[in-house]
Amino acid sequence: MGFLDRLALPVLHALDPEDAHRLAIRMLQFAPLPSTPPDDRRLAMRAFGLNFPNPVGIAAGFDKNAEVPDALLRAGFGFVEVGTVTPLPQPGNPRPRLFRLDADQAVINRLGFNSDGAAAVLRRLAARANAGGIVGINVGANKDSPDRVADYVGLIARFAAVASYVTVNISSPNTPGLRDMQHAAVLDDLLARVIDARERIATTAGPTPVLLKIAPDLPLGDLDDAVAIARTRRVDGMIVGNTTVSRPARLRDGAQAKEAGGLSGRPLLPLANRMLAETYVRAEGIFPLVGAGGVESGESALAKIRAGASLIQVYSGLVFGGLGLVAAIKTALLSVLIRDGRPSLSDYVGVDAASITAQAWPA
């Protein structure tokens, strides 16, 4: 663990989790980190027409309002996903709504898309549009929206010009009814209209990739439909996946585990990797996948790549490991490449997918 993490983590962990998150954002805003050295060329990854300097991204939900994307890029992430942003500002659910399960290295959140709203986030992204680096935006619908599909379509049109890619997030467990949009008929209509909006503005905004982020709790029959629809509608990739509403049997922090919301972090890894592998075998290489859920080390990052991820994202692992986790993952991945004499991480993508799908379902 680096010097900064050793200093910051005890302070952050002494605070209420949401106050700690706010302080972490403030620290990134006002105490600029030293830039990390450029990445080794062997860590580069190409996906959705974009060149990623390394495959380690920060997942949606940390920088919901695009306050610190450039500080995060400087910290060594290969890409940053800001959001979820909703069209109109909304407060989200009442506090407390964020819980740390220290014994399990896990987090439960029921934030419910607290967002500064599209206008504020758009202003921030437009102000850094020429700064370089891959910054995607994750979009969602307002809780009280009369037309949720229209919310997504409108956000694609507004953000395509200032974001490296756009993620359609229909997998948050904390907006009632949102995950129903993963069902076939709604999803097909949503993706058709989202891709149509993207095409209409492509002449001015460029060919902004559109990704679909799904829940790890999707039944396999619904996953069949989701991947088939994503393929027909020509989305550029999928993110697998969001937090889980399930509670793995082995959780130790019993009291906190009873809180409603989405679980993330270490206990999510087996389910997230299973769903990733299931998605990989269905996508058949038509589009690349981003793996999220439970990455906390070089080993878990490599496991995710081997399960089918071309790129990975982390969030909860940072809560327990600090920003030093980014360098630790990159160093570990590079040493695997050197050990095996391989030129690129793409050699490992999905090599374990078939065997993972043959295993017993994770408990």
Ligand SMILES: Cc1cc2nc3c(=O)[nH]c(=O)nc-3n(C[C@H](O)[C@H](O)[C@H](O)COP(=O)(O)O)c2cc1C
């Ligand atoms: C506090 C918190 C807030 C989150 N907010 C969002 C969000 O706004 N949009 C989204 O798509 N995912 C959100 N996520 C889910 C993460 O992006 C990620 O998919 C999930 O946490 C699994 O990764 P992890 O185990 O590395 O945390 C959030 C996760 C956490 C812990």
